[in-house]
Each structure stands twice: as structure tokens, then as C-alpha cells.
Amino acid sequence: MPRPGKSSYSDQKPPYSYISLTAMAIQHSAEKMLPLSDIYKFIMERFPYYREHTQRWQNSLRHNLSFNDCFIKIPRRPDQPGKGSFWALHPDCGDMFENGSFLRRRKRFKVLRADHAHLHAGSTKGAPGAGPGGHLGSVGRLSQFPPYGLGSAAVAAAAAAASTSGFKHPFAIENIIGRDYKGVLQSGGLPLASVMHHLGYPVPGQLGNVVSSVWPHVGVMDSVAAAAAAGVPVGPEYGAFGVPVKALCHSASQSLPAVPVPIKPTPALPPVSSLQPALTVPAASQQPPAPSTVCSAAAASPVASLLEPTAPTAAESKGSSLHSVLVHS
């Protein structure tokens, strides 16, 4: 896999995997979810390399969407007619990339299910031979979200939370598309606040307060300096692909975000301090206390709560015992 060098990406393949590119596109969107066609558009707009051989890479990209548990499919709302579903990032997948870098995944993201019997009983199209051994993905993911309402909103909220989790690497999404990311925060377009409000969370009136109080660990620094500090070659060519001069990153002194992520959405939230233990990385994950701990906390997000429907139907019960983990290699 080529690494960023001095030449432009315009004539060579970007060093990002399809998973990374897709994640970028989704993260870049205001709603933190995109239809397939918009994912195509995002990639083609930013990476001229992908303006050719579209059939090849788009097929691969679709394969990745279906295959990888880090992507969740969200049905369209009735008032949003169109082709295909929306795709979002699984709330837990923010910790998927090594040091937040989109150049490399540090571990595979998988959704594990305690009750594998449902895998066999609840299969949709039958797909003979497509047993659970190879692909836990499609049936184990969040395809059972309701086509409208809380599901999509919660996904957006969790995705937004995940996007602010702990990425600090110069190739993290904030640094790649940081200008827009930052703009969303500052322009009031952050879906998290509105969605949290929708879910009944207390939302500060001023978004600036949100940024400063909800993400006090978020600072602004020069991405080039960050890259240099990380020992990553940096060249001016990144500007062509939206890498900002100033990008968000996290200070080392802060490891936990103050985003309240209760197990289930409740009108009255417990004090953040009481939530802190739940926000820490589970011991089983054996992850260092990296700034990305919120990614694990996202497991307790509204999205995660949706994985446990209160009154599951036969189909919905496929996700009733679903939980996600980051599989360490």
C-alpha cells in the first residue's frame, strides 16, 4: 500500500482503504450517514483517482459496506424516497483505526452475537451456503433499525459522538476533512445536539458551550505539526484532498469526554461524574487508556440501546443479543 509521498494523489491511488474512504464520506456528512451514491460522489470529488474504473472500485466498496460490521445500513424514511438505504458507521468503530489513522486499521471490527441460533433462524433471503461462519455481518448488523424515527437519529448521534471520540492522528478523519468537521461544530450544524435533544438529553443552549463543555478535551492544533510529531511525512499535496491547516485533535491530558451516554435514553440523566466508570474502557478490551475511550463508551449509546428492542419481533430479535467488539489481531 503506497504511503503519502511528495507526488500528488491525483494520479495515483490514495493510501486509504475502501473502508477508510467510506468512513471518511460518512463522517463528513452532516447526518453522519450517506446513501451509497453520495459515498461514491464524496470519494470521486476528493480523490481523482477514483474517477476512473468506477465499476471496479464501486463494486469493492459495496462489498465492504456489506461485509464489514463497522458499517450499518439505515432504511430510508417514508418521506425520503430514493434508491438504496443510508449507510452509517457503527458507533463502536471509531476505535477501529490505529491511533485514529485512516491509513490503517488496528483491528478488525466485528459484531458478535451471544445467541447464534438467531443467525440460523432469522436468515432473510436464505442465501444457501452463506452460513454464519464467514459473514456475521449482514444479519448481525443494524439492518433491523426502524426506517424512521429514533433509529436513524440515534445512529447519527452515536456516529457524531464517535466522530469526536479520540482521533488525533494526522490522518484521522478530523484532519482529513477537518475543515468541514470543524465547520459543522461551529456553524450549529452538529446533529448530535439536536438528536440528543430529540432523545431527551439536556442540550446546552449555545453550541459553543457544547463544544467547550461536551468536548473539553478537544483542542486545535496544527495538523502538520501533529503529523511531524507522529513521524508521518507530510506534504502540501494533502491540501488538495481537504486536509485542513488547522485540525482538531485531542490534548493528551484529557482522556474522557463528557458526553453522557446512558445505557438507555432516559429523560433524567445521572450526573456525568456517575457515568465516568461506564465510560472507561472495559478491562477485557485491554486497550490503553487512549483518548478514543469514548468509542467504547459509544457501546452504551442510544444506538447500542436500540440493539436491545423492548418488544422484539421475530425479525427484530436477531439483534436482541447483539453486541459489538473490536477484535484484536
Add this chain to the structure above:
DNA sequence: TGTTGTTTAGATCGCT
């Protein structure tokens, strides 16, 4: 009919 989504299979590459 074209797009979207799923699945299978094989190849390549990097890491241990």
C-alpha cells in the same frame, strides 16, 4: 433497466 445490496471466491500484502 440500472442501481443497490449480498455473497462467494481468489489473490495480494504485511505482520508475527
Add this chain to the structure above:
DNA sequence: AGCGATCTAAACAACA
């Protein structure tokens, strides 16, 4: 060498 991640190709079904 073995394994996992990724890429590529292909077939097929469902849907707008």
C-alpha cells in the same frame, strides 16, 4: 508459514 486485512471479480436478487 500462517493469519488477518484488503482488494478484485463475479454472480445473483431485490428494488426504484
